[in-house]
Amino acid sequence: xxxxxxxxRLVKTFGTTxxxxxxxxxxxxxxxxxxxxxxxxxxxxxxxxxxxxxRTDAGVVxxxxxxxxxxxxxxxxxxAYVPGDVNLWPALSGGExxxxxxxxxxxxxxxRRDELLERFELDPTxxxxxxxxxxxxxxxxxxxxxxxxxxxxxxxxxxxLDPVMEAExxxxxxxxxxxxxxxxxxxxxxxxxxxxxxxxxxIRNGKAVETGSLADLRHLMRTTIAAELNGDARGLCALAGxxxxxxxxxxxxxxxxxxxxxxxxxxxxxRGVRGLSVQPPTxxxxxxxxxxxxxxxAREAPDSQTVCSDEGGSRR
Amino acid sequence: xxxxxxxxxxxxxALRRDRLLMPMWVAVFAFMATVSAAATAGMYPSLESRVxxxxxxxxSPSLVALYGKIxxxxxxxxxxxxxxxxxxxxxVALLGLIVAVRHTRAEEENGRLExxxxxxxxxFAALTAALLVAVLMNGALGLxxxxxxxxxxxxxxxxxxxxxxxxxxxxxxxxVGLVAAQLTRSARLATGIGAAxxxxxxxxxxxxxxxxxxxxxALSWLSPIGWGQRVQxxxxxxxxxxxxxxxxxxxxxxxxxxxxxxxxxGSGLVPDRAGPAVAARSLxxxxxxxxxxxxxxxxxxxxxxxxxxxxxxxxxxxxxxxxDDPDFREVIVRLGGERTLTDAFLTVELGVMGVVAxxxxxQAAMRLRAEEAALRAEPLLATAVTRVRWAVGHVVVAVAGxxxxxxxxxxxxxxxxxxxxxxxxxxxxxFGAALxxxxxxxxxxxxxxxxxxLVPRFGAAGWAFLVxxxxxxxxxxxxxxxxxxxxxxxxAHTPRVPAAEVEVAPLLWLTAIAAALVGAGLVAFRxxxxx
Numbered sequence: 001x002x003x004x005x006x007x008x009r010l011v012k013t014f015g016t017t018x019x020x021x022x023x024x025x026x027x028x029x030x031x032x033x034x035x036x037x038x039x040x041x042x043x044x045x046x047x048x049x050x051x052x053x054x055r056t057d058a059g060v061v062x063x064x065x066x067x068x069x070x071x072x073x074x075x076x077x078x079x080a081y082v083p084g085d086v087n088l089w090p091a092l093s094g095g096e097x098x099x100x101x102x103x104x105x106x107x108x109x110x111x112r113r114d115e116l117l118e119r120f121e122l123d124p125t126x127x128x129x130x131x132x133x134x135x136x137x138x139x140x141x142x143x144x145x146x147x148x149x150x151x152x153x154x155x156x157x158x159x160x161l162d163p164v165m166e167a168e169x170x171x172x173x174x175x176x177x178x179x180x181x182x183x184x185x186x187x188x189x190x191x192x193x194x195x196x197x198x199x200x201x202x203i204r205n206g207k208a209v210e211t212g213s214l215a216d217l218r219h220l221m222r223t224t225i226a227a228e229l230n231g232d233a234r235g236l237c238a239l240a241g242x243x244x245x246x247x248x249x250x251x252x253x254x255x256x257x258x259x260x261x262x263x264x265x266x267x268x269x270x271r272g273v274r275g276l277s278v279q280p281p282t283x284x285x286x287x288x289x290x291x292x293x294x295x296x297x298a299r300e301a302p303d304s305q306t307v308c309s310d311e312g313g314s315r316r
Numbered sequence: 317x318x319x320x321x322x323x324x325x326x327x328x329x330a331l332r333r334d335r336l337l338m339p340m341w342v343a344v345f346a347f348m349a350t351v352s353a354a355a356t357a358g359m360y361p362s363l364e365s366r367v368x369x370x371x372x373x374x375x376s377p378s379l380v381a382l383y384g385k386i387x388x389x390x391x392x393x394x395x396x397x398x399x400x401x402x403x404x405x406x407x408v409a410l411l412g413l414i415v416a417v418r419h420t421r422a423e424e425e426n427g428r429l430e431x432x433x434x435x436x437x438x439x440f441a442a443l444t445a446a447l448l449v450a451v452l453m454n455g456a457l458g459l460x461x462x463x464x465x466x467x468x469x470x471x472x473x474x475x476x477x478x479x480x481x482x483x484x485x486x487x488x489x490x491x492v493g494l495v496a497a498q499l500t501r502s503a504r505l506a507t508g509i510g511a512a513x514x515x516x517x518x519x520x521x522x523x524x525x526x527x528x529x530x531x532x533x534a535l536s537w538l539s540p541i542g543w544g545q546r547v548q549x550x551x552x553x554x555x556x557x558x559x560x561x562x563x564x565x566x567x568x569x570x571x572x573x574x575x576x577x578x579x580x581x582g583s584g585l586v587p588d589r590a591g592p593a594v595a596a597r598s599l600x601x602x603x604x605x606x607x608x609x610x611x612x613x614x615x616x617x618x619x620x621x622x623x624x625x626x627x628x629x630x631x632x633x634x635x636x637x638x639x640d641d642p643d644f645r646e647v648i649v650r651l652g653g654e655r656t657l658t659d660a661f662l663t664v665e666l667g668v669m670g671v672v673a674x675x676x677x678x679q680a681a682m683r684l685r686a687e688e689a690a691l692r693a694e695p696l697l698a699t700a701v702t703r704v705r706w707a708v709g710h711v712v713v714a715v716a717g718x719x720x721x722x723x724x725x726x727x728x729x730x731x732x733x734x735x736x737x738x739x740x741x742x743x744x745x746x747f748g749a750a751l752x753x754x755x756x757x758x759x760x761x762x763x764x765x766x767x768x769x770l771v772p773r774f775g776a777a778g779w780a781f782l783v784x785x786x787x788x789x790x791x792x793x794x795x796x797x798x799x800x801x802x803x804x805x806x807x808a809h810t811p812r813v814p815a816a817e818v819e820v821a822p823l824l825w826l827t828a829i830a831a832a833l834v835g836a837g838l839v840a841f842r843x844x845x846x847x
Binding site: 048051052053054055072073074076077079080081083085086087088089090091092093094095096097098099100101103104105106124125126127129130140143153 | 425501502588589590591592593594595596599600601602605608609612690691692694695696697698699700701702703843844845846847
């Protein structure tokens, strides 16, 4: 597959702050790529570098086969952008902003624009200063989605949108994927990323800490199991791949690595299972693990009694 | 009283935000007054020299229009503080206006007031805090100025009267700002309304003062700027006039409180109309957007300068009649230029309008940084628009707008003057003279663009340069500063037309400097981070 954009060992500093610290990011043509990271991790900085708004201190940037700093006009005709902070001109109506941005990009499909206005239920006659946060976001979103381009750079595009509009946005992204367009989606909403993204990059302190397909990442994650047993829960700790065992009488809860799932279920069955709940790995878990300083999330419930503990940090 | 809850906190917040800016301005004004007083004392040590210069000034209509009258020719203080009472008060008024809008409508427009309004803060708190801040600032400004004047050797009573007259004018226009802030949703427009009111009052004072003994002289009494001068510091102080200033401040504040009680947070008194659902065909370039964003301000400035020009122009031909003593005539003609008294008057007034047009250019070019800082440049630069093309849009509006504003001022002056003297040829002559002030104004636009490209954080540098150049022209000769220092100001190189002959060379190289500054600014902007 061809590469739509790539950052290689990218460094960007602001004064003494190292906003991007040898960041690697690679997005293939036709994929929807999730870009995750805590506040201040450097997501917006990375997008601004891709737009040629910021100079880089070191590293390589490639965008649609060109250099975003030098080939501004040619590259920007082929992409659309939703900024993280949407500020509109107080005196311009939403419709005017959408048209203006479309024309500056090199043309606007009127039918598509009107269809999106309808889908996102936006009143285009209101002035910029009169829109709520969600509606300002819609203006920027419609302006970008109305563009017939190869690449969409979306910086938390659904912030401020209600759930119905969020669903509409996801539908739009699915359509874009079906049409073979490329999307880089910076987001905090994990359900959104899980729903629409093919691959994900997690960034923290300006560095990519994890990247891969959702399936790959799931493999790195642990399934959470809670069970009510007939027998003693002790001994479970000794099983390979089982972590964070908490037992309270006959109830037991623990996390288990994906590859140890089979053996663990057998061991449970040997003890006699009366009740069982299994939570598949979520992105949230991985997300939290990388976001919180000092290793895995502390998830102990206060009333549970830890019968044994493990070394914790190791994932495999 | 719960309506006022939190005002104290907000005062502290405002003082924290302005902890550098406010003391700096207060110090600049006090310093200006002190230096001016000390320098004048050195320049006119004898009573005769003072009386002579004061009488010359009082008989020169252009000077009276510009600065007002000297109420006691024999008083050192009155002569020394004459210019400061005129143009200084104008700047104090502008400061009061800007501070009032900055802490009310500007905060409301950008949504910060909502954040604060959600806390235990009464609905009058923001207004009250802005009022208190303005009073504090102007009080400090007045007292510090008075102290400076005493230190410069002027009598204490007069010094106090002078300081308080500045402070009084400052709080009146803070009151004007508080009212304007209630009328519109846009802080920019609120400041514009306030500035228009200030301009109108200045004009009333100028016309009233020039008319001298006639019935129109009463016009000066309709203007708070006029009141400030009629406190007559150092010329038999009339303390009761200060009460007029306080009373008007009280009345304006009362109106602001009434208005704020009648509207919702975030709204103005004039409701927003719906805009078009589809952009006009012409809105398709950065230049078109810049024009769309700035056309309202350009219209306002143009109207203001048209009126200013027309008033000055219609007064110009009366000027000759005021001076009957042929010796005096000669002195004034020599002071103002080589032609007639009328031309001397027109020259001075066109110079004033040239500074105003420069102010227009500075604020128009500062839109670049304002748009960038508000993150409104980012979505545009993410389209197929280069940085330079985006920036040039606003630069064109600033340069062309300055030209329009000055041309309108020239047309207003020329047409009014032509109508008075019945000579249509005067229109073209005054218009041409007005255009001679453009290159200097463009240089200021260039300075703003260069600052934007090199050090975007110092966005207000344009104002600092404008004020510095203006003060160099006003105070420089008084302080007997080195000519090379005075020559730093572009205004110093504008030929004194129509009183003197046109010199083309300085106009050409001022234009070249302006172009070089703009070019350097754009290159610097091309090479820096945006945001």
